[in-house]
Amino acid sequence: MERTLVFVKPDGVQRRLIGRIVARFEDKGLRIVGMKMMRVDAALAERHYAEHKGKPFYAGLLKFVTAGPIVAMVLEGNDVVRIARQMLGKTFGLEAEPGTIRGDFGAARTYNLVHGSDSPESARREIALYFRPEEILDYARSGDEWNFDAAKE
Ligand code: IDP
Ligand code: MG
Numbered sequence: 001m002e003r004t005l006v007f008v009k010p011d012g013v014q015r016r017l018i019g020r021i022v023a024r025f026e027d028k029g030l031r032i033v034g035m036k037m038m039r040v041d042a043a044l045a046e047r048h049y050a051e052h053k054g055k056p057f058y059a060g061l062l063k064f065v066t067a068g069p070i071v072a073m074v075l076e077g078n079d080v081v082r083i084a085r086q087m088l089g090k091t092f093g094l095e096a097e098p099g100t101i102r103g104d105f106g107a108a109r110t111y112n113l114v115h116g117s118d119s120p121e122s123a124r125r126e127i128a129l130y131f132r133p134e135e136i137l138d139y140a141r142s143g144d145e146w147n148f149d150a151a152k153e
Helices: 010-014 018-028 042-048 058-065 080-088 101-105 120-130
Strands: 003-008 031-038 070-076 114-116
Touching: 003 018, 003 080, 003 120, 010 018, 010 058, 010 070, 018 031, 018 070, 018 080, 018 101, 042 058, 042 120, 070 080, 080 101, 080 114, 080 120
Parallel strands: none
Antiparallel strands: 003 070, 003 114, 031 070
16 A cells, blocks of 8 residues: 655654644544654755755755654555655645645645645655654554555555
């Protein structure tokens, strides 16, 4: 099944939104197969956001994601990359639709609460940056037969 990397950014942790953000993904029926609180150091931030190097917001972005602990998750589900991105909403809370995480919890143009991989390729790359293979657990939950389409399992 497809996997994606999602994390609650430092602003989400500081604003005490960890539980409410994680609950969104649980409510959606997605399976959390890895989760940890960690600190992003400068080296990891630079690797993760390499595509943004040279952009005006790059320095601020590195400062933002390294400012405090994050809560990183690997989510699993059919089409989970697209689904998680949809749940995040547009990049900034002041544009994101109500009903999305960014749309419901934020109104800023820099702090945007959550990260989500933007493609299956990015997800593979990013999961490997944040998680060791043994930190990702292969398991089923009782009731998963009602969450995931049998044909796609
Ligand atoms: P995404 O997180 O919605 O995929 P990207 O364009 O990939 O958005 O940018 C990565 C991150 O860089 C954003 O989540 C945000 O934290 C930050 N960022 C992007 N554009 C800006 C900007 O114009 N000003 C400040 N920060 C930005
Ligand atoms: Mg992006």
